[in-house]
Each structure stands twice: as C-alpha cells, then as structure tokens.
Amino acid sequence: MKTRNWIWVWILIFLLSCPFEESFSQDPGIPDTVRFGEWSTYLPGPPSQGKAIVPLIVFNDYPLCFLQIVLKYIGPIECDTAYFAQGRPDVCYSKDVYVDTTVSVDGIDGLIVFSAIALPRNGMPSGVGEIGRIHFHVQDTGSVELDTTCWGPICSSFMDTAAYTYVPKVVDSDHYIVPSVPGDVNQSGEVNSADVVFLIDYLFKQGPPPDFLELADVNKDCIVNSADVVYLMNYLFKGGPCPKPGCAS
Numbered sequence: 619m620k621t622r623n624w625i626w627v628w629i630l631i632f633l634l635s636c637p638f639e640e641s642f643s644q645d646p647g648i649p650d651t652v653r654f655g656e657w658s659t660y661l662p663g664p665p666s667q668g669k670a671i672v673p674l675i676v677f678n679d680y681p682l683c684f685l686q687i688v689l690k691y692i693g694p695i696e697c698d699t700a701y702f703a704q705g706r707p708d709v710c711y712s713k714d715v716y717v718d719t720t721v722s723v724d725g726i727d728g729l730i731v732f733s734a735i736a737l738p739r740n741g742m743p744s745g746v747g748e749i750g751r752i753h754f755h756v757q758d759t760g761s762v763e764l765d766t767t768c769w770g771p772i773c774s775s776f777m778d779t780a781a782y783t784y785v786p787k788v789v790d791s792d793h794y795i796v797p798s799v800p801g802d803v804n805q806s807g808e809v810n811s812a813d814v815v816f817l818i819d820y821l822f823k824q825g826p827p828p829d830f831l832e833l834a835d836v837n838k839d840c841i842v843n844s845a846d847v848v849y850l851m852n853y854l855f856k857g858g859p860c861p862k863p864g865c866a867s
C-alpha cells in the first residue's frame with residue numbers, strides 16, 4: 619500500500635476512535651430529564667370515584683427552544699385535564715419570550731402530549747422545576763404507571779438554542795392508589811395533630827391549601843372552616859366522632 623493510502627487509513631482509525639458526544643442527536647452537557655412529582659390522590663373508597671394530581675418536572679441544563687413530552691398512562695385512572703403550570707414557561711413569558719404551549723389528551727389510548735415552542739431563540743431558561751400538571755379521574759384502587767412513549771411518529775424530544783435535538787431521559791412513575799383517610803389533610807397517610815396544624819395554617823395563617831379540600835371537610839357540610847378544626851380536635855383529643863368523607867371542593 620502506498621504511504622498516502624496508509625495516511626488515510628490512520629485518519630479513518632483516528633476518526634472512528636473519537637467520542638461522538640458532540641454529535642447532532644446527543645443531549646449536550648448533563649442529561650436532561652423529565653420526571654413526575656409526588657402523586658396527590660383523593661379516593662373516598664370504591665366504588666366512588668376520586669381524583670389525582672401529578673406534577674411534571676423538567677431539568678434542562680441549556681435553554682430550550684422546543685420541548686415535546688409524550689406520555690402514556692396505564693391503570694384505573696383516566697386523564698381529566700393536563701396543562702402547563704405557572705412556572706418555567708411563564709418565566710420565559712415574563713422575560714418577553716413568547717411561549718406557545720399546547721397539551722393534547724387522547725383518553726382512549728391513554729396518551730398525553732405536552733408541547734412548548736419558545737420564541738425567539740433565547741428559549742426557556744435552563745433549570746429544574748415543575749412545568750405542568752396532570753389531573754386524573756381515579757376509578758379504583760390499584761397500580762398505575764406513567765411513562766414516556768411515542769404517539770405514532772411523535773416521540774418525546776427537546777431542542778436547545780443551538781438547534782441540538784435530542785431525547786430527554788424520562789423517569790417513569792409507579793404509584794399504588796389507596797383509599798384516602800378523611801381528615802388526613804396533609805396526605806401523610808394518617809390523621810393526627812399535624813393535620814390540625816396544617817388546617818389552622820391554611821385557614822388563618824395563609825398557609826398552602828390542602829390538595830383536596832374534601833379531606834379537610836371532616837364534618838361534611840361542603841365548606842372548610844373553623845368548624846372542621848373543632849370537629850378534628852374533638853375526634854383526636856376528646857373521643858369525638860370519626861372524620862367523614864367530605865364534599866367541599
């Protein structure tokens with residue numbers, strides 16, 4: 619073989635041995651992730667129907683011009699609504715970045731698609747946080763699974779401001795739905811003095827509202843107020859009647 623041919627062979631071997639981290643389809647920097655926050659569920663007990671709220675959390679280390687997240691759910695749940703929450707896309711909006719967002723739900727196949735396009739090209743800032751929420755109807759107790767998938771040719775993908783398009787890592791969510799305990803205002807799984815504190819903070823100290831007001835309406839008059847605090851304290855400390863499945867919402 620001529621010397622010039624050997625040079626080409628060595629160039630080829632060198633190129634093949636190079637890492638391809640910077641190639642077009644690779645996620646630049648730290649891997650971007652999509653994951654789900656803690657499930658908040660309310661199920662009075664079968665056969666009555668309940669509700670669940672699941673936060674959608676995204677980490678991206680470079681600003682994004684485009685994101686598309688395609689999700690599939692399996693289990694005794696049905697998607698009621700899904701939306702981009704106040705937060706990261708809104709942050710873009712307040713910085714004069716126009717964000718066009720859509721969420722599609724296909725209840726028959728159990729599919730949800732979040733899409734956001736940020737214009738102009740300075741994109742959605744890098745960071746981590748909740749970008750949306752999914753609300754489900756809960757039909758029964760049991761295992762539910764929330765994972766990524768493709769909807770025909772549409773799969774989850776991100777594009778950064780340098781026009782790198784890549785697939786984010788999706789951390790799936792397995793959750794077991796159990797009946798809710800009336801009076802478990804903070805959804806810790808049990809009713810105790812922490813629920814009284816949570817309720818007092820909410821009613822009188824501008825604390826966060828319970829995810830489900832039904833759990834705080836322990837006297838079942840469809841309103842959450844100081845009478846529920848009295849009822850709950852009476853149950854916990856004076857042997858009063860059990861909290862009831864509430865009707866406030």
Ligand SMILES: [Ca+2]
Nearest residue numbers: 646647648650
């Ligand atoms: Ca990254």
Ligand SMILES: [Ca+2]
Nearest residue numbers: 802806808813
């Ligand atoms: Ca509790």
Ligand SMILES: [Ca+2]
Nearest residue numbers: 835839841842
């Ligand atoms: Ca009440």
